[in-house]
Amino acid sequence: MPALNELYQEIILDHNKSPRNFRKMPDATRKVEGYNPLCGDHYTVYVKLEDDIIKDISFEGAGCAISKASASVMSATVKGKTKAEAEELFESFHTLVTGKMDGMAEISTLGKLAAFSGVSEFPARVKCATLAWHTLKAALEAKEEVVTTE
Amino acid sequence: MRPANEIVTSEPVVESRLHKTFDVRKIRKDFPILNQKVDGKPLVYLDNAATSQKPQVVIDAMVKYYLEENSNIHRGVHYLSEKATQSYEAARDKIQKYINASQRQEIIFVRGTTEGVNLVASSYGRSNVKQGDEIIISAMEHHSNIVPWQILCEEKGAKLLIIPMNDAGELLLDEYEKLFNSRTKFIAVNHVSNALGTVNPIKQIITIAHQYGVPVLVDGAQAVPHMRVDVLDLDCDFYVFSGHKMFGPTGVGVLYGKKKFLDAMPPYHGGGDMIKYVTFEKTIYNDLPNKFEAGTPNIAGGVGLGATIDYLNKIDMTAVRAHEHELLEYATQALSSIKGLSIIGTAKEKASVISFVLEDVHPHDIGTILDDDGIAIRTGHHCAQPVMQRFGIPATARASFAMYNTKVEVDALVEGIYRVIEVLT
Ligand SMILES: Cc1ncc(COP(=O)(O)O)c(C=O)c1O
Numbered sequence: 046m047p048a049l050n051e052l053y054q055e056i057i058l059d060h061n062k063s064p065r066n067f068r069k070m071p072d073a074t075r076k077v078e079g080y081n082p083l084c085g086d087h088y089t090v091y092v093k094l095e096d097d098i099i100k101d102i103s104f105e106g107a108g109c110a111i112s113k114a115s116a117s118v119m120s121a122t123v124k125g126k127t128k129a130e131a132e133e134l135f136e137s138f139h140t141l142v143t144g145k146m147d148g149m150a151e152i153s154t155l156g157k158l159a160a161f162s163g164v165s166e167f168p169a170r171v172k173c174a175t176l177a178w179h180t181l182k183a184a185l186e187a188k189e190e191v192v193t194t195e
Numbered sequence: 196m197r198p199a200n201e202i203v204t205s206e207p208v209v210e211s212r213l214h215k216t217f218d219v220r221k222i223r224k225d226f227p228i229l230n231q232k233v234d235g236k237p238l239v240y241l242d243n244a245a246t247s248q249k250p251q252v253v254i255d256a257m258v259k260y261y262l263e264e265n266s267n268i269h270r271g272v273h274y275l276s277e278k279a280t281q282s283y284e285a286a287r288d289k290i291q292k293y294i295n296a297s298q299r300q301e302i303i304f305v306r307g308t309t310e311g312v313n314l315v316a317s318s319y320g321r322s323n324v325k326q327g328d329e330i331i332i333s334a335m336e337h338h339s340n341i342v343p344w345q346i347l348c349e350e351k352g353a354k355l356l357i358i359p360m361n362d363a364g365e366l367l368l369d370e371y372e373k374l375f376n377s378r379t380k381f382i383a384v385n386h387v388s389n390a391l392g393t394v395n396p397i398k399q400i401i402t403i404a405h406q407y408g409v410p411v412l413v414d415g416a417q418a419v420p421h422m423r424v425d426v427l428d429l430d431c432d433f434y435v436f437s438g439h440k441m442f443g444p445t446g447v448g449v450l451y452g453k454k455k456f457l458d459a460m461p462p463y464h465g466g467g468d469m470i471k472y473v474t475f476e477k478t479i480y481n482d483l484p485n486k487f488e489a490g491t492p493n494i495a496g497g498v499g500l501g502a503t504i505d506y507l508n509k510i511d512m513t514a515v516r517a518h519e520h521e522l523l524e525y526a527t528q529a530l531s532s533i534k535g536l537s538i539i540g541t542a543k544e545k546a547s548v549i550s551f552v553l554e555d556v557h558p559h560d561i562g563t564i565l566d567d568d569g570i571a572i573r574t575g576h577h578c579a580q581p582v583m584q585r586f587g588i589p590a591t592a593r594a595s596f597a598m599y600n601t602k603v604e605v606d607a608l609v610e611g612i613y614r615v616i617e618v619l620t
Contacts, residue, residue, distance in 0.1 A: 049567045053560075053618055061619070084559045084575050085589030107589060109557035110619060167563060 051163030052170070053110065060114035065121045066103040073103075075187060079180030081172055086112045090180040097128045099185075104177060111161075111170050116177030118157050128185050134158070135178045141165070142174045217514030222599045225250040225506070229599060233569035239604045242571045244389045244548050244595035246439045247420055249503075253443060256502030257495045264498075267491055269468055283494050286501025287484070293504045294434065295425040296451050300483035303457070304492055307448035308416040309339040311435030312383070314450055314487065315412055316343035318460040319433075320381065326352035328380040333358040333366055333395070334585055335388040338578040340414045344383060358384070360585065364391035364540040368399065375407045382411040386418035390579035390591070391540030392523075392548030394418075398429055405430065410456065416440055420597060421519060421546045423512045426451050438496060442597075443503035447496030450487070457483050464489040515598045519547040522596045526605045533612055539591050547596035550577070553612070556619050558592040564618055565611045572608075 070076075070091035079088045086108030093101040102120045107113075119138075123131040138158050140146045144165030152159050164174045223229055226248045231238050240248060260282060266275035268283050291299045305311045320343075324330065330344050334357050348355045358371040366384075382404045386397050397413055404411045410432035418424055419441045426434050433456070437448040452460075462469055462480055466489035471479040480486050526549055530536055535554030553561060562574035573593045576583045583589060594608055 049564060049618065052563065058619065084557075085583065086557075086559075087589065107557075109559035111560070113557075170559075170563065173559065 048163070048166075052167055054160045054163060056118065056157055056160035057110060057114040060117035061110040064104075064113055064117035066124070067105060067117065068103045069105055070101065070103045073101075075184040077180050077184040079106075079176050079183075081108070081112070081176050083172065084109065086173060086176055088112070088116055088177055088180060090116070090177060090184050092181070092184045094128070094185070099123050099126055099128070099131060102181070108176070109170075109173050111164065111173040112176050115161060115174045118160065119177050119181065122156065122158060123181070131185060132182065135182055138178060139175060142171050217511060217518055217598075219518060219599060219601055222510075223601075225252070226599055227251055234567075236569035237607075239568075239570040239607045241594040241596060241600065241604065241608060242573045243420065243597035243600075244417060244440070244577075244593065245573050246445065247442045247597050248599070249442055249444065249499075250506050252506050253499050253502045257444060257499040260495050260498045265495075268494055269485070279494055282501065283492075283497045286497045286504070289501045289504040289508075290449055293508070294449075294451060295427050297427060298454055301451055301454050301457065303450040303452065303484045303487045304497055305435070305448050305450050305487075306446055306493070307437035307439070308337075308414060308435045309437075311433075311448055311450035312340050312412065312414065313343045314463045315433050315435075315452070316347045316383075318463045318487075319410075319456060320344070320347040321350075322459075322461055324348075324351050324353050324380050327378060328353040329356055329374075329376070329378045330354070330381045330383070331356045331358060331371070331374050331379060332382075333384045334360045335364065335366070335391055335393060335395075335579065335582050336383070336385055337389055337414065337416070338580070340383050340385060340412075341581070344381075353380070354378075357581075360393075363542050364388065364393045365542045366393075366395055366400075368396065368403070371400065372403055375403075375409070379407060379409050382409055383414065384411065385414040385416070386424070387415075387421065387546045387548075388540070388579070388582070389417045389548065389595075390550055390577040390582045390593070391542065392545040392550065392595075393540060393542040394544040394546055396544075397431070401429060401431055417546060417548070422516055432456055438500040438503065441503060442506065444493075444496045444499035446493045447500050449500075454483065457487070460487075462486055462489070466490045468492075510598070518598060519596055519600075522600055522602065522605060523547040523549070525602055526594065526596070526608070529605060529609045530612070533609065533616075535616070536612070539586050539588065547600075548593065549595070550591040550593045552588055552591055553615065556615060558590045560619055561592045561612070561615050564615045565608070568607065568611045568614065570608055570611050 073091035074094045075092040088104050088106030091103045102124050104116045142161050142164040161174050164170050228248050264278040266279040268280040287299055287302045291302050356374045358366050360366050387394050401411045412433035413431045415434050415436040419436045432453050434451040439445040469481050469486050469489040471481050537552055539550040558574035575590050
């Protein structure tokens with residue numbers, strides 16, 4: 046059985062307890078809702094996009110520790126990045142949590158996102174970890190809709 | 196502390212009113228899957244409302260069927276086909292007796308509760324519900340007893356009305372009675388709620404409906420694993436349940452319907468077995484129950500369900516109720532004492548199902564951490580999203596107990612929840 050403490054790493058517990066950028070953004074240029082029908086996780090991601098740069102990002106909503114921490118770490122990571130950089134990060138993150146990333150070297154380039162490496166041992170939780178990212182992606186693609194992980 | 200390997204040592208033997216004894220140790224031996232370790236820890240299976248485990252005798256019956264009798268039914272003139280048909284039809288007889296239906300034609304094999312409800316909504320519903328008519332369901336239905344009626348209402352321009360419930364998760368019968376009028380055409384209600392554990396006063400619900408001349412379908416998916424059901428006594432018009440939740444195989448279930456309704460209803464699926472005579476101009480449908488059993492059914496499943504009934508017939512269900520009630524009381528008390536834990540569903544009449552939420556902890560995390568201790572529970576909305584909406588929560592964690600569960604397992608659950616709190620807060 047995979048180790049529980051690799052799933053619930055310190056960074057994840059911390060971001061779950063005190064999520065960063067956890068607020069509404071009245072002047073957001075993009076706003077998309079993300080929903081996981083399986084467990085009821087539900088977040089709204091707000092983005093202020095200027096010239097393809099994520100000037101500001103925030104989120105609100107409720108869900109499990111993994112989904113909330115993921116949204117929080119994501120918001121801290123992509124702030125100030127370009128749209129393309131954020132999409133690239135999502136790809137790396139997705140590779141990480143689905144266990145397809147090889148080698149510690151690559152993982153270590155991910156910074157705080159690396160804390161989610163344990164998720165790959167819990168297939169049922171991959172959707173939790175990627176919900177906010179899917180939502181962000183839709184926001185960056187300017188899809189005004191409700192995103193689900195199904 | 197974690198329970199030692201032998202999970203049932205301290206379990207008392209419950210005396211029932213019938214003076215038969217109920218020995219949970221003996222029952223557990225019938226279910227080989229329970230005797231296993233998950234990463235070195237004894238499996239604690241508390242997800243029985245999702246599906247129950249199967250006793251060895253049921254597994255054996257299905258293996259025997261495939262080893263010795265496998266053949267298609269109702270069609271062959273040869274030895275094996277006769278054997279298979281006999282076993283399958285014998286299962287129908289057993290089910291008829293078990294739920295006290297008056298005739299064997301009233302027992303229709305279906306895939307499960309979901310198909311049973313869909314059959315009635317589609318066949319009875321389409322031919323009896325018209326624009327402006329009303330169908331009543333309850334606030335605590337499983338999606339499978341909501342969506343088929345919504346589809347019907349949408350198609351016909353009919354209206355779906357909901358029996359409300361109180362904060363304990365009990366249906367409000369006064370409000371229910373107020374819903375009736377001349378447009379009321381059908382009632383569909385669950386016997387026991389999978390999300391809350393509530394045992395509904397189903398007989399009273401049926402009596403009220405019949406006073407207005409309205410037929411009632413009962414979703415018994417969560418009732419049959421816990422109690423003996425007598426369809427004649429209930430006087431329900433339809434009763435549906437799944438084999439897999441009552442210690443039987445998956446993929447087979449039962450629709451009981453009063454013959455007068457089934458006779459008048461058009462077929463649900465067309466195909467082989469459900470016909471008497473087919474030409475391109477016209478088809479004469481078969482008699483009950485075959486009219487509703489088109490195509491090759493889940494024969495092994497039917498045989499397995501027959502074996503399940505044989506098994507249940509040897510068990511005193513009154514003693515099972517007493518044992519489960521004791522587990523429910525014990526677990527309710529222990530869980531309630533955990534700071535920050537609230538039980539969702541506190542009806543006076545409950546089956547051994549406990550839904551709960553923990554302050555600042557999402558049910559999904561509870562499920563993952565308990566799993567690390569070998570404890571299987573369900574987390575999520577339990578296919579009853581309107582129930583979650585009613586209580587203003589996204590999801591719950593649910594421990595559901597069957598006759599083979601023990602107080603030692605309740606202790607493991609409680610200890611596991613303390614670990615959840617330790618890990619996450
Ligand atoms: C109350 C209730 N009704 C209906 C169902 C659907 O049963 P099945 O999935 O076996 O068709 C379930 C099972 O989850 C249930 O608990």
